Every structure is written in structure tokens, then in C-alpha cells.
Amino acid sequence: MNNTHEYLLIMQGSNYEFFYQEFKNLFEIYFQSETFTLKQIQNTLYSLQTSFKLPNKSHEFFTRITLTKGIYELLFQAKDFDSILEELHLRPHLYSQTFAVSQINIKTKANIENSTLAYPIGKQLHHLKANLKEPNHLFQYIFIPNKVYFTHTIFENQKTYLKRMPVKRAINKPYTLKADMGRTCINLLDVKSGDIVLDPFCGIGGILLEGIDMNLEMIGNDINKSDLEHTKTNCTHFNLKEPTLYNADSKTQFLEENSVDGIVSDIPYGKSSRKLGVELYEGFLQSAQKMLKPNKKMVIIYGCFTNFKPLALKYFEEITEIEQYMNSSLTRYILVLKNTKKK
Numbered sequence: 089m090n091n092t093h094e095y096l097l098i099m100q101g102s103n104y105e106f107f108y109q110e111f112k113n114l115f116e117i118y119f120q121s122e123t124f125t126l127k128q129i130q131n132t133l134y135s136l137q138t139s140f141k142l143p144n145k146s147h148e149f150f151t152r153i154t155l156t157k158g159i160y161e162l163l164f165q166a167k168d169f170d171s172i173l174e175e176l177h178l179r180p181h182l183y184s185q186t187f188a189v190s191q192i193n194i195k196t197k198a199n200i201e202n203s204t205l206a207y208p209i210g211k212q213l214h215h216l217k218a219n220l221k222e223p224n225h226l227f228q229y230i231f232i233p234n235k236v237y238f239t240h241t242i243f244e245n246q247k248t249y250l251k252r253m254p255v256k257r258a259i260n261k262p263y264t265l266k267a268d269m270g271r272t273c274i275n276l277l278d279v280k281s282g283d284i285v286l287d288p289f290c291g292i293g294g295i296l297l298e299g300i301d302m303n304l305e306m307i308g309n310d311i312n313k314s315d316l317e318h319t320k321t322n323c324t325h326f327n328l329k330e331p332t333l334y335n336a337d338s339k340t341q342f343l344e345e346n347s348v349d350g351i352v353s354d355i356p357y358g359k360s361s362r363k364l365g366v367e368l369y370e371g372f373l374q375s376a377q378k379m380l381k382p383n384k385k386m387v388i389i390y391g392c393f394t395n396f397k398p399l400a401l402k403y404f405e406e407i408t409e410i411e412q413y414m415n416s417s418l419t420r421y422i423l424v425l426k427n428t429k430k431k
């Protein structure tokens with residue numbers, strides 16, 4: 089890679105495949121012609137190399153990404169704390185206004201005070217003032233055995249979706265999806281703000297709420313009218329614009345042909361309804377294939393005991409599948425499909 093830019097990245101959660109697919113997909117959506125490589129350093133800490141300088145944290149890429157905890161520009165690495173002080177040569181013209189310094193703990197915590205570093209940094213950047221609460225530049229150091237990384241923070245996930253978790257909603261139901269799950273599944277689609285996204289089995293809006301927060305034009309559908317009312321109540325509760333809602337059976341085509349840019353859903357499944365499943369899934373897949381624009385993506389969450397996947401592959405092409413272990417009797421899959429108008 090010519091002109092490589094080096095960052096450290098911390099993964100959120102423990103499902104590497106889910107985290108990687110989300111990062112890769114959003115990177116491809118927003119930075120098409122650019123490339124990246126990601127290598128694990130230890131635990132949730134990764135080294136990220138990109139072919140270009142990452143944009144400012146206000147970029148849509150950062151407002152959407154969910155399973156990345158933080159991204160830090162690597163300024164230099166040293167073998168121990170004393171060596172940081174020797175290697176510290178900050179370029180004053182790159183920084184303005186205020187700064188702070190802190191440590192990121194990845195298992196190894198060094199027993200030093202942030203203020204020990206604040207003084208030499210302040211000396212080199214004497215045109216900056218210290219501001220611990222809202223600094224313009226947050227320098228952070230990370231210790232791993234025999235090494236310390238000195239970084240400039242690019243992005244830290246504020247996890248604002250946590251306020252829309254099921255227990256925080258006006259209406260909660262046991263079958264609803266968690267906010268981070270809904271958000272990450274949307275991030276596997278090929279959509280940008282303003283695009284139209286459909287959840288054909290929307291329930292009380294677990295996915296819709298996240299899509300609206302990401303400035304997507306969300307359409308929800310559910311066969312159960314009271315679920316649609318609950319969705320509206322939940323949107324009002326969070327001060328979010330109401331999605332367009334339909335009360336149709338998802339076996340039918342209720343939108344025009346080629347009218348949506350993405351479909352994402354947590355489909356119904358019950359261990360006792362295998363036969364019902366085949367009929368429902370076939371009808372849904374046929375109508376979804378029509379309503380979704382050509383070559384656009386559909387992301388479906390399904391349970392391990394359903395026969396959804398072989399049916400889906402009759403109509404769509406598989407891009408990837410992510411496994412998510414829930415408990416000893418339930419594994420969920422997140423299937424990413426492409427509408428090549430196969431059949």
C-alpha cells in the first residue's frame with residue numbers, strides 16, 4: 089500500500105466476524121476506491137492500515153459504525169514509558185485549541201499518572217490549553233506487554249443507541265431486537281442516508297428506530313396492527329420521525345417493483361411451525377425479490393432450527409453469513425444476500 093496511514097482499532101463485543109463485516113461494508117460504502125488491512129495485535133486491539141487519511145469524526149461513517157469501540161491514529165510506539173518521553177516529537181501545526189491525555193486499558197494497565205505525560209505534551213504544544221472534559225485533541229497511550237502505543241484519538245463510539253435498548257422503549261416485547269443488533273444489520277446493507285429501507289416484519293420497531301436515527305427512509309410492515317401502533321409510540325418516545333407503515337401479509341407484494349434500496353428483517357420463527365415457515369418464507373422471498381432493486385442487499389436474521397437459508401438461495405445470492413451464539417439452545421444467523429433477480 090503506497091502512502092499508508094496507520095491506526096489502532098478496538099473492537100466492540102466478541103464476535104469478530106460481525107465486527108469485521110460491518111467495518112468492511114461501511115468502509116466500502118463511503119471510501120469506495122480506498123483499501124485497508126486489519127491485523128489483530130491482542131484481544132480486541134487491532135492494527136488498521138488504510139490507503140488514505142481517515143476523515144473527521146463527524147463523517148457519516150463514524151455516526152453509523154456500531155461494533156467498533158474506537159479508532160486511534162498511531163503517532164509512534166515505544167518499548168516502555170520512559171521511551172515515550174524520548175520519542176515524543178509532536179508537530180505543533182497539526183493541533184489547535186485544547187488537549188488532554190489518558191490511558192486506554194487493554195488488560196495491561198501501567199501504573200502511571202496521565203499528568204506525567206501532560207507536562208511534556210503541553211511543553212511541545214504550548215499554544216494549546218488543557219481541557220480534560222471536551223478536548224479538541226485527545227492523546228491516548230495503550231500498554232501491551234513490552235510495548236506502548238502513543239495515539240491521537242480519531243473516533244470513540246459514544247454508543248448513543250444504548251438509550252434505545254428494549255428496556256428503554258415506551259413499549260417493550262420479548263421478541264424485539266436489541267438496538268445494537270438492529271443497527272449493525274442495517275450496516276451490512278448497501279445504503280447511505282436518504283435511501284429507502286424496508287423491514288417487512290417490523291414488530292415494535294427495533295430495526296426501524298435505528299434506521300431513522302441513521303437518516304434512512306424507513307418503511308415498516310407487520311401483519312399485527314398493534315405492533316404498528318407500538319412502533320409509532322416508540323418513535324414518538326425517542327422524538328424520531330415516524331416511518332411509513334404497512335399492515336400487509338409479507339407473503340404479498342405490497343410495494344412497487346424495484347422500489348427499495350435495502351431490506352433488513354428479523355423474520356418470525358417458531359420451533360413448532362416448520363410447515364408454516366416454508367409457505368411464509370417462500371411467499372416473502374418472492375415478494376422481497378420484486379420490491380428490492382436489482383443488485384441491492386437484503387439482510388435476514390434467522391434461527392438455527394428454521395429451513396430459511398436453502399429457500400433464500402433459490403431467489404438470492406449469498407454474500408456472507410455470520411453466526412451469532414445466543415445460548416445453548418439458540419444460535420442465530422445473519423444472512424447477507426444480493427438481489428441478482430435469480431429466478
Ligand SMILES: C[S@@+](CC[C@H](N)C(=O)[O-])C[C@H]1O[C@@H](n2cnc3c(N)ncnc32)[C@H](O)[C@@H]1O
Binds near residue numbers: 264290337338354
Ligand atoms: C421476530 S418479530 C420482529 C421483531 C422486530 N424486529 C422488533 O424489533 O420488534 C416478527 C414479526 O413478524 C410479524 N409477522 C408474522 N407473520 C407475518 C406475516 N405473514 N407478514 C407480516 N408480518 C408478520 C409478527 O407480528 C412479529 O411482529
